[in-house]
Amino acid sequence: MNLTFAILGTGMAFIGLLGLYLAWRSHGAPRWHILGAWGGLIVSLICWAFAGGIDRGLALGAIVICLLALGFIAFTALSSEKGGRRGGLRRRSMPDRKGTVWGRFPQKIGFTLLAGPIAGLASYITAMGLHQALSMLGWHPANSLVMVLFIFPILWGVIATLVLISKRRSTFVSCLLGAPLVSAALIALGSAG
């Protein structure tokens, strides 16, 4: 570990976060101020890459930024002004003591739990189609495999979210069928080849 770069990276992370914090407090900081603060964070990551190695250093830099940011949040929380309506919502709330114990809970949970595996199936087929496409493009097997290993959960998460967000039936159907159908075609093409 190069200590000079580590200290420099930590300092730049603090300056970058301080810049963002001051911009947040001023409610209308000029754009150069905000960009400068983000620039500080990027310089911090570069310093950490020199300090701890290209991949490991970046990870260490990200940890430092996150920890410092948590410190800023703790400072904001501790210095937040008193006088707010404590328990204001409780006064407005109308707890349904006599009514439903379970509410609409099963219905909501049921749809989510159903959408999850369906999205999983769609993303599985899509990821395999991508693997087939990358193989056809001549990617090294290690690269295409690892790409698929990561793409599968990413797609799953994104498709599940889109399905749960979508209001229109067409969006819902295209999320679940669009990419998987193209992928199935690619897999069939690859198998035939």
Added chain:
Amino acid sequence: MTDLAIQSKPSRVKQALSAHSAMGVAISAVLYIICLSGTLSVFKDEISLFEQGRVPVVTALSGDALMTAADAGMQAEPDSAHLFIHMPTAAKPYALVQTDNTENFITPEGEISAARHQPWSDFLIDLHYYLHLPKSFGMLIVAMFGVFLFAMSVSGVLAHPKIFKDAFAFRRTKSEQIKQVDLHNRLSVWTMPFHLSNSLTGAMIGLATLSALAVATMDYDGDTGAVFGPVFGTEPPVNEAPASMARIDLAMSQVTENFGHTRPVYAILHDPNTQGQYLQIMAEHPRRLIYAEKYNFNGAGEFLGTVGSSDGEIGQQVADSVYKIHFGAFGGLPVKIAFGVFGVCLLFIITAGMKIYFIKQAAKGKAVPAIQRAWQAIVWGAPVLLAITFLMTRVGFAMPMLQWVFWGGLALYVCVQILRVKRVNISTP
């Protein structure tokens, strides 16, 4: 911005918030247990050493000690298909010899000193990896929760259009709902690199077998074992004719002489004491995230080449970095402590998210007291039961009793809490 865009944005945010809430309610209970056990698992080396008690301090193993340890390991289980020697490091000043079914600490001379006995560490890891379910199925379930955690991050970002504008807002003294929303959002945003990387690496590890099944069918005639060959290397053909122990000492001395910048962490011998035995010295590269480069040798200790985890294809390097990223094992104790802090933040994010849900439901007059009670039972019951299981191991209990106590205790506590709500409802006129 067009009129349509102005109209659709609040609607999209509302839908995203609804999806985020529904997903959160559906998965929080199990996710909380996975995250709690994962946070503790970051310190598994320290916990397991504490559990084990006194072990011989080993700072280095000579060539003779390595050969003695290998012979001793194979005497403990002569039919084992693998032999592992865990090398001592600065952070772990002890060494072990492991076969398929035995694991023993060794002295600096390579002789077996004590059997590994870490029942609570095993219980904890089994909980985090598999939820104590059958391994392949359990890992798949845990991976699915990794996917859902990632989906929660995506929907959370979509549901929060003022993510940067509110970057530091934390109105601790406002109403309970605002306090919980700020806690949930601020911790989520500023620890996002941690929970995105952890959810994805966890999901990737757990779903790898499922992905390999399809890839094997498409490219390797159904041979799932061959799928990972391009990433982690392939073993030479098996030759079971007997032979003397592989020259681990020669191999290790070559690694220390020719690759001095690395730190050997494991010696792995495949098919020991056979003509086809195949030795890998796994060595850490201190400035990299990769777990270890694998230096391959034949039984005579002749160098055959490396797998390429440190300088091969980018896919190989990424795949080999997954473990250290997931468990925060790339910067010693300071990084582990940071991961511990992020893990605790994630637990707060989950509990704050559920509190927001319950507060909103109550405000709408649609309170769900049974679910709220059940949730509280999990939040407080899981850590208490983990502590109880730990104490049980100190008086000699082991798995599967620990599993029964943990899951049975949790189920009982949840049921009691739900029944208490029902009793209140019945007695309320």
